[in-house]
Amino acid sequence: MNGKPVQVSTPVGRMGQIAARLKQAAGLLVVVGYVLLTYIVANLNLNLQSLVLVAAVFGILAISLDLVAGTLGLYSLGQGGFFAIGAYATTLAATDLNINVFVLLPVILAITGLSGMMIGAMSLRVSGLYFAITTFIFTLIITVLATDLQITGGTQGLLGPPFPDFPQSLTVLGSSVAWCAMLSLFAATALVWNIRKSPLYPVLLAIRDAEPFAEAAGARTALIKIGVFGLSASLAGFAGWLFSFLGVVSPGQFDWAVSLNILVMVLLGGINTTLGPLVGAAFVSAFPAVVNINPWLQEIIYGALSIFAITVFPEGVVGIIKRYVFRDGRSETIGRADQQEAAPVPLSRPNQALMQHGPAVDEIMVECRGIEFGYGSGPKVLRNVDLIVKRGHIHGLIGPNGSGKSTLANVIAGRLRPSSGTTTVRGSRVDRFAPSDRARLGLRRTFQAAELVRELTTRQNVLVGLYSSVPGIVRRAAVWPLLPSGRRDMKQMQTRAAEALLSAGAGDWTNRRVGGVPHGIEQLTQLASVCVAGPDIIILDEPATGLSTREVDHLARILSGLKAQGVTMIIIEHQTRFLFPLCDQVTFLNAGEVILTGTADEVRANSVVRQVYLGE
Amino acid sequence: MHRRAIPFVRCTSANSYAQRDRVGRPALSAKAGWGTLLGSRSLIVSGGPRLGVSKKNKGMITLFQVILSGLAIGAIYGLIGMALAISYYVTRVINFAQGQLLMIAIMVVAAISSAGCSPWIAVLAGLAASCVIGVLSYVVAVRPILAFDRFSFGWLVSTLGFAVVVENAAAYIWGPTSRPFPPLLNSSSLHIGGAILTQQQLLAIVAAIGLAAVFELVRRHTLFGKLGMAIAADPEMASAIGANITVVAVVAFAISGLFAGIAGILIGPLTFANPYLGDTYGTYGFIAMMIGGGTEKPVAAMFGGLLLGILSEGANALINSQASDWFPFLVLVVILIFTPRGLFSSGNFLLRLRPAH
Numbered sequence: 011m012n013g014k015p016v017q018v019s020t021p022v023g024r025m026g027q028i029a030a031r032l033k034q035a036a037g038l039l040v041v042v043g044y045v046l047l048t049y050i051v052a053n054l055n056l057n058l059q060s061l062v063l064v065a066a067v068f069g070i071l072a073i074s075l076d077l078v079a080g081t082l083g084l085y086s087l088g089q090g091g092f093f094a095i096g097a098y099a100t101t102l103a104a105t106d107l108n109i110n111v112f113v114l115l116p117v118i119l120a121i122t123g124l125s126g127m128m129i130g131a132m133s134l135r136v137s138g139l140y141f142a143i144t145t146f147i148f149t150l151i152i153t154v155l156a157t158d159l160q161i162t163g164g165t166q167g168l169l170g171p172p173f174p175d176f177p178q179s180l181t182v183l184g185s186s187v188a189w190c191a192m193l194s195l196f197a198a199t200a201l202v203w204n205i206r207k208s209p210l211y212p213v214l215l216a217i218r219d220a221e222p223f224a225e226a227a228g229a230r231t232a233l234i235k236i237g238v239f240g241l242s243a244s245l246a247g248f249a250g251w252l253f254s255f256l257g258v259v260s261p262g263q264f265d266w267a268v269s270l271n272i273l274v275m276v277l278l279g280g281i282n283t284t285l286g287p288l289v290g291a292a293f294v295s296a297f298p299a300v301v302n303i304n305p306w307l308q309e310i311i312y313g314a315l316s317i318f319a320i321t322v323f324p325e326g327v328v329g330i331i332k333r334y335v336f337r338d339g340r341s342e343t344i345g346r347a348d349q350q351e352a353a354p355v356p357l358s359r360p361n362q363a364l365m366q367h368g369p370a371v372d373e374i375m376v377e378c379r380g381i382e383f384g385y386g387s388g389p390k391v392l393r394n395v396d397l398i399v400k401r402g403h404i405h406g407l408i409g410p411n412g413s414g415k416s417t418l419a420n421v422i423a424g425r426l427r428p429s430s431g432t433t434t435v436r437g438s439r440v441d442r443f444a445p446s447d448r449a450r451l452g453l454r455r456t457f458q459a460a461e462l463v464r465e466l467t468t469r470q471n472v473l474v475g476l477y478s479s480v481p482g483i484v485r486r487a488a489v490w491p492l493l494p495s496g497r498r499d500m501k502q503m504q505t506r507a508a509e510a511l512l513s514a515g516a517g518d519w520t521n522r523r524v525g526g527v528p529h530g531i532e533q534l535t536q537l538a539s540v541c542v543a544g545p546d547i548i549i550l551d552e553p554a555t556g557l558s559t560r561e562v563d564h565l566a567r568i569l570s571g572l573k574a575q576g577v578t579m580i581i582i583e584h585q586t587r588f589l590f591p592l593c594d595q596v597t598f599l600n601a602g603e604v605i606l607t608g609t610a611d612e613v614r615a616n617s618v619v620r621q622v623y624l625g626e
Numbered sequence: 627m628h629r630r631a632i633p634f635v636r637c638t639s640a641n642s643y644a645q646r647d648r649v650g651r652p653a654l655s656a657k658a659g660w661g662t663l664l665g666s667r668s669l670i671v672s673g674g675p676r677l678g679v680s681k682k683n684k685g686m687i688t689l690f691q692v693i694l695s696g697l698a699i700g701a702i703y704g705l706i707g708m709a710l711a712i713s714y715y716v717t718r719v720i721n722f723a724q725g726q727l728l729m730i731a732i733m734v735v736a737a738i739s740s741a742g743c744s745p746w747i748a749v750l751a752g753l754a755a756s757c758v759i760g761v762l763s764y765v766v767a768v769r770p771i772l773a774f775d776r777f778s779f780g781w782l783v784s785t786l787g788f789a790v791v792v793e794n795a796a797a798y799i800w801g802p803t804s805r806p807f808p809p810l811l812n813s814s815s816l817h818i819g820g821a822i823l824t825q826q827q828l829l830a831i832v833a834a835i836g837l838a839a840v841f842e843l844v845r846r847h848t849l850f851g852k853l854g855m856a857i858a859a860d861p862e863m864a865s866a867i868g869a870n871i872t873v874v875a876v877v878a879f880a881i882s883g884l885f886a887g888i889a890g891i892l893i894g895p896l897t898f899a900n901p902y903l904g905d906t907y908g909t910y911g912f913i914a915m916m917i918g919g920g921t922e923k924p925v926a927a928m929f930g931g932l933l934l935g936i937l938s939e940g941a942n943a944l945i946n947s948q949a950s951d952w953f954p955f956l957v958l959v960v961i962l963i964f965t966p967r968g969l970f971s972s973g974n975f976l977l978r979l980r981p982a983h
Contacts, residue, residue, distance in 0.1 A: 085779060136966045139720070143916055144962055147955050154952045267905075270786065277783045306798035313790030320783040321770040 048192040052184030059188055060256060065295035066195040067253045072275040072287030073198050074245035079273070080282030081211065082238055083218035084133050087269040088145030091152040092122045092243040094264035096250020097170070098162055101259050104171035111171060111251075118251045119244045126243020130236040149266045156261040167260025170253075187255050194252055195288075198245055201488055203284050208490030209503055210483050212470045214238065215463045222425060223461035227539070228449035228478030237484070278319055280326025289327050373401040374437070375547050375578040376453075381421055381431035383414075391417045392428065393602045399547075399580055399595070404573055406589045406610070407582045409599035410623055415582045416458055418599070419549050422580070423455045424448045435547065450478050452546035456553060458582075460532035464525035468516060468535040471524055472507035475539030510542035511535065515564045529556035537568070547578045554585050562588050586624070590614065598623065691821040692939050698827035700935020701834030704918075705889035706911025707927030708838060709882040711920030713764070715858045716871075716878040717772060719781040723763045723789035724886055725908020726796075729901060731756040731887035733796050736805045736899035745808040753887040760883020761876055763788050768879075769872070776861070789904065796901035807894040830892045837885065838928040845924070854878065886911075910934065913958050919968020926970035933969070 051062050071089055078084040096118050103109045103117075129148055133141050156162045173187040183189060205211060216224035217231045224231050253259070271294060279290025297315075301308050323330045376399040383392040391414045399405040407415050420426040422433060424445035433440050435451050443451075454475075462471045477483060480499055490496040511520050516534040519527050524535065533553055540548055550569075554562050562585065569579065569592055583589040590596065590610035597607040598619050606616050613619055706728060713721045731752040738748035767784035774780070815824040845851035856864040857874055865871050889907070897903055911931070915921065918930020934954055941953035961969060 132963075136962065139921070140962060140966050144959065147959050150955050151952065158948070270782075273779075274783050274786060277780060281779075304798075306794040309794040310791050310798065313787040313794070316787035317767055317784045317791070320780045320787070321767075324771060324774040324778060324780050 044192075044196055048189055049184065051192055052186075052188035054188075059185060061296065061299050063188060063191045063256055064253075065292050066191045067249050067256070068272065068275065068291040068295050069195050069288045070198045070249040070252070071246055071272045072279070072291040073202050074242045074249065075272050076276045076281060076283075076287045077202055077205070077245070078239055078242045079276060081205075081214040081218060082235055084130075084137070084235070084239065085139075085142045085273065086129075086145045086239070086242070087142050087266060087273065088126075088129055088148045088243070089246045089272050090264045090266060090269035091145070091149035092126060092246035093250040093253070093268070094149075094152045094156060094261075095122050095125065096247035097254045097259045097264070098156060098168070098250075099247075100251045100254040101168045101170050102161065104254070105168070111173065111255075115248075115251055118247050122247025122250070123240040123244035126246075127236050127240035129243070130239025133235055133239065134232050146266050146269065149264070149269050153261045153265045156264065163260075165261060167258045167263075170255055170257060170259050173255040190255075191252055194248065198248070199284065199288065201245075204490050204492065205487050206284060207500075208483065208487040208496065209473050209476070209480065209500060210487035210490075212463065212466055212474045213477050213483070215466060216471075216474045219463045219465075220461035222445070222457060223463075223539075224474060224477075225425075225445040226423060226449055226455050226457075226461075227474050227476075227543070228446050229474075230444070230446045234484065241488075274316065276326075278316060278326055280323075280328030280330070280332070283326065283328040283332060286326050286328035375399050375401050375403075375435070376422060376580065377432075377434040378418070378422065379432045379434075381418070381428045381433070383417060383421060383426060383428045391602050392421070395431070395599070395602070395604050397422075397597060397604070397607075399578060401578055402573065402576050403594040404569065404579045404581060404592045406593040406596040407580060407599065408584070408586065408589070408596060408613075408623065412601075413599040414602040415599055416551055419455065419551050419580065419582060423453065423549055446478075453549070454540040454543060454545040454547070455549035456533070456536040456540055456551055458551040458555070460529075460536050462524045462532060462535060462539075465523060467521045467523055468511055468527065468531065468538075469504065469507045469520045471535055472510055472539040472542050473503055475510075475542045476503050476506065479543045506542055507538070510538040514538040514541065514568060515561060530558060530561050533557060534561070534565075537565075541572065545577065547580070548572070550579060550581045550583075552582055552584065554583055554588050566592060586614075688820055690819060692943050693936055694818070694821050694823050695827065696936030696939035697932055698823070698830050698935065699939065700914075700932035701830040701928075702889050702893050702907070702931070703910045703914040703934050704928035704931020705834050705837065705885050705892070706907050707914030707918065707920055707931045708841065708924050709885035709889070710908075710911050711915045711924035711927040712841070712885065713760075713768075713879050713882040714915075714921055715924055716854055716875050717764075717768055718776075719768050719772070719785065720912070721760075721763055721768070721879075721882070722782070722785040722908070723759075723767070723792055723904075724882070724911060725904030725906070726789045726792040727756040727760050727763075727883045727886035727904075728890035728893075728907050729796060729904040730759050730792060731890035732807060732894045732897070732899045732903065733800055733805075733901060735891060735894060736807050737800060739808040740805065745810055748808065749810070749891055752891060753884060756887030756890065757880045757883040759792060760879045760886070764875055764879040769875070789908075793901055793904055800899075800901060802901060804898040804900040807897070807899050809895055810891070811895075826892070826895055833888060833892060834928060834931075837888065838925050841881075842925045850874075850877075910954070913954050916968060917958055917961050918970045919965075922967065923970070926968060929970045930968065 051059060054062065071093060074092075075086060075089050078086050099118055099121060100111065100114055103114050104111050129145060132144050136144060157165055162168065173190065175181075176183055176186045205214075213224055213227070213229050214234070216227070217229065217234060221231055253263075272291075275290030275294050276287050277290070278293060279288065280286025297312055298308060301311060319327070325333065376397070378395060378397040381392050381395040381397075382390060384390040395414070395418060397405075397418070407418065409415050417426060421428050422435075424440065424443055424447070435443075435448060435453055438451070440448055440451070463474075480503060486493055486496055490500070508517075508520055511517055511534075514534045514537050516531050516538060519531050519535075522531075524532060527535070533556055537550070537553060554565060557565060566588060569581075572579065573592075581589060581592070590613075593610050595607060596610050596613040598605045598613055598616070600618070600622050605618050605622075606613060608616075614624070706724060709727070710720060710724050713719065713724075733752075734755040735745070735748040735752035738751050739745045763785060767788040768781055771778060771780040771784055811825045811829065813824065815822050816828065845854060853864070853869050854874055856867075857869055857871055861871055889911075890903075893907070911927075914931035914934045915927040916930070917934055918926035918928065920927025920930060934957070937957055938950035938954050941949035945953065
């Protein structure tokens with residue numbers, strides 16, 4: 011994207027190729043092994059087979075839940091409801107209307123997907139526990155309907171449709187429904203694995219942990235949430251479609267307790283892991299068949315085991331394995347290699363507009379007029395604030411704590427809506443623009459308290475910043491690693507992210523989780539994630555907080571470099587010794603009012619500023 | 627409509643479980659090969675037990691009667707809601723075993739009194755049992771999870787597991803069928819303006835409101851109550867000023883067990899003693915808590931419960947006799963959509979920013 015892909019140096023490159031080959035071979039091995047396993051399952055005796063198939067259906071359900079609970083933090087208890095819609099719709103349409111079950115499948119996926127999107131839209135209003143409850147109620151209503159309606163056969167339920175058998179020539183393969191179920195499970199696992207390998211994954215986690223960060227990177231978080239929830243609902247509906255072939259469809263199989271059990275599977279196996287949900291589903295489904303004793307004792311043991319498992323492995327079985335097997339050590343060496351390769355390049359791409367038009371200094375990049383803002387019914391935090399920032403300028407914003415600096419930054423970035431006044435970015439009115447739309451105009455920002463995903467590495471966090479500059483991330487996410495363009499883009503994005511971190515001065519921390527880096531590195535990671543996209547305007551909210559003297563000097567050099575490339579900046583900062591030499595203009599805010607805008611010297615000389623802020 | 631014919635005192639929950647044939651596995655699901663674990667913990671759909679409107683003057687159920695009966699059952703829901711809210715208040719954990727605490731109280735009372743002891747001794751033992759099991763649920767299922775990560779959802783698995791253990795242990799010890807519960811009061815009833823209120827119902831209302839008031843007074847006006855508030859607001863800060871979070875949490879779980887146990891003893895004469903009672907009441911208590919906004923202020927759960935009781939009784943009387951299976955949930959959805967934090971929570975965002983008094 012930036013026109014100079016970094017050449018991979020030879021020894022590392024060859025190693026990389028071998029590693030890629032090995033990966034392919036391993037992938038092939040997994041597929042072959044899985045097909046063999048499917049063959050065995052398809053020829054098992056009926057009891058054991060039905061056990062495996064039910065476990066497979068619940069595996070798909072658990073995967074569908076992990077997709078929203080693990081990556082978006084939406085703990086849905088609605089999976090049972092979508093599951094029921096899928097199963098009942100298939101049964102009714104196939105037996106009463108005689109529709110071919112394969113024709114039915116896309117219809118089922120569409121219906122459950124759409125209902126999922128409607129339920130998902132609720133997540134914009136409520137989150138956490140409250141979201142769990144609203145989805146829980148959805149499941150409940152579906153079950154009540156299934157029980158009370160005539161057409162669904164009440165508590166007795168309905169007998170599911172038969173699954174079409176293999177043609178004569180293929181009967182050697184065994185049960186057709188077993189093949190269907192096992193391959194479906196594989197497809198569902200692969201789908202989620204693909205998403206986890208795509209650049210959408212860090213964006214999803216950012217939506218979960220640091221939504222403002224994702225928005226500021228240009229992600230339309232509301233749409234993504236709704237879309238992913240729809241996909242998850244579709245998967246659950248798919249599981250329902252599959253389940254209808256396995257026997258009787260009755261309300262008790264879909265109620266809220268089932269939804270809760272699916273969540274138990276995910277948590278036991280390991281949330282936000284690819285295989286965890288499968289492990290959990292296998293454990294919960296197989297338990298009653300394997301431990302075949304007095305049913306009460308059996309449930310007592312089950313309950314005790316789940317308490318034991320979750321207290322001993324709080325991150326789930328797979329989560330704990332991941333923690334000990336793949337500790338930071340492995341990725342550390344890769345990180346070093348990358349750093350040696352990446353030449354220190356300028357942090358930002360040369361600004362297109364600047365190249366074309368030359369430095370049109372008088373062009374106004376950001377203009378605020380008469381901004382008024384107050385939180386709730388409290389006093390006004392901003393009063394009739396005017397701010398004009400010209401192209402290529404560094405505009406300082408200073409003032410005592412509580413003077414409204416961060417509020418003004420949030421107004422410009424679109425996180426807060428002013429009660430009156432207008433904001434213009436690059437000549438166009440953006441009053442109605444969401445933060446993500448403003449980000450797409452080339453306006454990026456950092457946050458005072460770093461908004462980052464703590465469980466991802468700094469580099470993955472910087473990848474989030476590239477979201478709006480790589481087209482089709484959402485569209486391609488489901489098949490990302492399979493696409494040559496996906497693999498190429500991912501490599502390029504990784505390189506750009508590593509370069510950005512290196513230029514920001516956080517190169518040593520490329521593959522460290524943000525949760526374990528010092529505060530200063532968090533700040534630099536934020537800066538890198540902003541700069542990596544080559545923005546025209548950057549708002550920096552106290553970028554020097556928590557940095558050492560050396561790092562502050564480095565930061566000043568980076569910012570001068572950005573300025574030289576024509577990037578416009580608005581910087582909120584208390585360290586005037588760092589800020590004033592950089593600034594073309596400084597605005598001093600006090601109690602929500604602009605006291606003065608001028609050059610650094612003018613501001614420094616102003617008596618009010620000296621009295622209120624600089625301390626004399 | 628057929629359900630209207632069922633006499634006043636019902637134990638639908640026990641019946642429904644008998645129909646499901648939990649022990650012998652439901653015939654329907656046996657074919658698919660899934661066990662008791664999936665789909666066994668359901669009760670709601672089959673209808674919760676209700677302190678129904680007296681059917682003597684069928685067809686002439688006055689609004690006043692609906693309100694009184696609703697308050698009576700709502701008091702029970704409110705008590706369980708408060709029990710849930712009290713433990714949630716301090717630990718931010720929904721104790722899924724709350725309904726089972728109620729069940730344990732009922733079962734212990736029934737077992738001890740059937741062995742020939744005075745029912746009042748049995749009541750004390752029952753309350754003690756629910757307190758002890760409540761504390762046990764904290765020690766076994768909540769504390770280890772929170773010690774690892776205060777924000778994880780692991781408690782969901784462990785408290786659910788605890789509920790499964792308690793419920794099935796009760797079924798194992800006392801058998802899955804309903805047992806008689808000793809009558810604690812005589813069956814005379816009061817006639818108030820054309821409406822009828824049994825002594826049992828009156829006791830439920832009085833006890834619930836009294837307990838809620840005492841709890842609120844203790845929370846607001848004692849040092850211990852304020853400690854609880856501090857921990858609810860910020861456990862790290864509270865422990866930094868020397869609060870022992872564990873002690874407060876243990877006390878909170880004990881109180882919440884006590885509330886659940888009292889609810890059980892108040893409802894016991896109507897439901898009889900059955901080990902599978904827990905889920906239904908746990909769920910209604912949960913709805914009561916959410917409607918009221920008990921996640922912020924436990925006493926709000928009591929108001930939520932009373933409202934829930936009146937609404938479900940009203941739905942039964944005005945829509946049809948099964949309406950209370952789904953109507954409360956509808957109400958909950960509507961309330962959550964309009965005020966996600968519940969009707970009686972401490973008001974709007976800015977009010978909550980002010981220090982609690």
